[in-house]
Amino acid sequence: MSESSVLQVNGLKTSFFMDKTEVPAVDHVDFDLKQGEIIAIVGESGCGKSVTSLSIMGLVPHPPGKVVGGEVFFNDEDLLKVSESKMRDIRGNEIAMIFQEPMTSLNPLFTIGNQITEAILIHRKWSKKQAKAKAIEYLKLVGLPRAEALMNEYPHQLSGGMRQRVMIAMAMVCEPKVLIADEPTTALDVTIQSQILALMKRLNQKLNTSIILITHDLGVVSEICERVIVMYAGKIVEEADVKTIFEHPEHPYTKGLIQSVPDIRNKKERLYSIPGNVPIPGSIKKGCRFADRCEFVMDRCREKTPELISIEGDHKVRCFLHQESEEQN
């Protein structure tokens, strides 16, 4: 584990077992997250982004899901091997998570105050009063007005954007080292989206929290991330810093994703979208998983599976277009 990385994922494999057949939703994913860094995991819906984050949290719905291989190093410990009670100490305390659906991710029957102080009191031996003060402090920190009054309100009284702020306050209140944000802005409208992203960036700078931002929208990525991981059908297909991804994307899938980002200056043009759909995990037995949708597909793409290789520094790609030399030898 390198000096500055807080979280290191090696060969993570998570499968769902449906009628005794194994469906690998996440297939040998490796990445690491450095202290204070914001990385993005990008890919269309169904590529295994949520399953990756739930695997790190130890929250894969079981049955039918199960982490079947790999390592997740955090604080020199493999989270896939620690006990459930140890994992509970880490969840919410050192690694926190927020979800896509702000409308349904808060319990409708408890007040905002109750749910935030709960997050504190699980991990801190504080008095109710201290916890309340802290909760109010964090509601203010995420930019919510009337923080004191909000404590006694119920989720249904808040808008989607406010609820997502509450979720962020709840996730950050124990000052975790890592925040996993699974499509935190997908359900929100555009102006609220950039406010929430700006808020995450601010918290990242203020508290030095490392963030994994999961999204299917590359537009979101350019706003706050430093490094981008592109996932396709359970595998990482490209990884690079954000500038490289946008300026020199190498994988045909990444190129397609970038073309489909709505361009604000070019409203007349019809939005591009990659033809076809993400294959059902496990349905492609051999070859490149993107082959059916790739405009550069070659014969060998259907025969062998390309490896993720480094083409320049930290820029990694999984595509035969970049493995010529190796093949010729």
Place this chain on the structure above:
Amino acid sequence: MFSYTIRRLLMLIPVLFGMTFIVFFMIRAIPGDPAQVILGQLATEEAINNLRAELGLDQPWFTQYFEYLKQLLTLDLGESLRTRTAVSEEIWPYMAATFELSFVALLIAVVVGVNAGIISAWFQKSWFDYTAMVVALVGVSMPIFWLGLMEQWIFSVQLDWLPPSKRENVKNPVETITHFYLIDSLIQGRMDQFVDVVKHLIMPGIALATIPMAIIARITRSSMLEVLRSDYIRTARAKGQKMFWVVYKHSLKNAVIPVLTVIGLQTGLLLGGAILTETIFSWPGIGRYIYNAIEYRDYPVIQSGILIVATIFVLINLIVDLLYAFIDPRIKYN
């Protein structure tokens, strides 16, 4: 909320009015004459006619009904034809007996049913789940009288663990204050009697609890399964919350809403089942009270008894509706 409650209570009036009408004429449609029953087979025609006149039974039905309503408006429930005591005076001990039994049965049904439902949902498709759901399926269709008789045969006749019937040991009766024997024996510090009362409550309590318990277990299981899959449960787990609290704080409160509906509906069944259970276990409750009154064609007792049971049923359902709003802040009545 307050005005809603008032409105619901006002709506009770036409409902109960309709009830009195139906009950009044239905019981008079049963063949048999109270005067005849009271005086016996050997009574002379004249004696019977005199008694009928005295009781006002010689009047046309609608006149009798009108008199009865006038009585009710002054909150007078009438007088038993048989005992010549005011119904309002003699009904309480019977009601207390039924309340005590129903309360114990509901307690058993809710505690066992809800927990079995939770465990089944949590360990879905485990042996516990399968067993509990088969038992619940059997329980729902259990004939209460058969269950009651089996209980008596096993626990009283064969094992001699529990008394076969009645509310108390008649040789050592509880001195009544509230007529809730559990409370009366406790406030007098009579632990021996308390234990005796509990023993008497077990078998009828279980018999009466069986069907609602089975229904509650099944409803709890299915609503829990739905709640456990919800996003806020994932949030609670992502906070590092313990499984126990995830279930009992976050899930149960949400899952309890449909359970509450069932409880509201089941109290009707509970009161109905009480008549059967009270008969098998010679339980001196309101069911027995009305049942005996029917035998004697004791019209005022039947009318008022059923009216009271109906009122209780409607009130319990009102309470259930108010509880929804108490549990779920999204529900507002206005």
